[in-house]
Amino acid sequence: MGEEAASTPELVIISGMSGAGRSTAAKCLEDLGWFVVDNLPPALIPTMVDLGARSQGNVARIAVVVDVRGRGFFDSLRESLNDLETKGVTRRIVFLEASDNALVQRFESVRRPHPLQGDGRIVDGIAAERDLLRELRGDADLVIDTSNLNVHELRAKMDAQFAGGDEPELRATVMSFGYKYGLPVDADHVVDCRFLPNPHWVPELRPYTGTSEEVSGYVFNQPGAKEFLDRYAELLQLVAAGYRREGKRYVTIAVGCTGGKHRSVAMSERLARRLAAEGVETVIVHRDMGRE
Secondary structure: OHHHHHOOOEEEEEEEOOOOOHHHHHHHHHHOOOEEEEOOOHHHHHHHHHHHHOOOOOOOEEEEEOOOOOHHHHHHHHHHHHHHHHOOOOEEEEEEEOOHHHHHHHHHHHOOOOOOOOOOOHHHHHHHHHHHHHHHHHHOOEEEEOOOOOHHHHHHHHHHHHOOOOOOOOEEEEEEEEHHHOOOOOOOEEEEOOOOOOHHHOOOOOOOOOOOHHHHHHHHOOOOHHHHHHHHHHHHHHHHHHHHHHOOOEEEEEEEEOOOOOHHHHHHHHHHHHHHHOOOEEEEEEOOOOOO
16 A cells, blocks of 8 residues: 555646646646646546556656536536545646736637637636636635746746755745736735835835845835734744645745835845745745836
């Protein structure tokens, strides 16, 4: 029994919105040496895992691409996930997300209908698909918003999560953002830094970003800034411990200010360094820096 368990392959299920980049994500895993199966019927996922377990290590990592186009299909996927859980198989779900505007532009650019739009509009198909995928998105271990990503940037995100040898216990993405550009849809936690004075209104600091010593020093000399970082880092220690117990390996922490240039960037940089020092593999992304 121990040998069989040891030979059970890693399993990643790639799903998400049509047009959000499922094929690109799958190709990236294939290039990293994963055995990728596109559009495998969900009922066959446990069988695929069993075959991998019997391959004597030849199929050690399996990625399955699924899209949910009907309620019966979704029910079949849920049964398969429950079956895998019963057998003790660790599976991760990667969900590709994008805004309605981005998806409409992509379908229009290739002059193809949305698979669920029927006789309606593209936006009708998108809405129907979001409704079908809502529960699966809630179960996802990793959500990637591709609204503002090109193919190379999406591949870089996948590489950051899946390249390398030994799997770390937890990976974190710390993302600064500007509220005026909207909340990141792939955030697990959102932190608001707008309680701190805005360096934008200090003429000599306005041209700089939160990565500079000048802005960072200004931000962390404000009352409450250091205390906020300390206490939030302590809170994340509790959350990280719970994620590890639950087998969750990815977390995205979004840190926001008005424009995503000064306060959120400075706080993100310090928070990322704190997490890295505590043994969390951390990637930092400044989503809106440079957009002003």
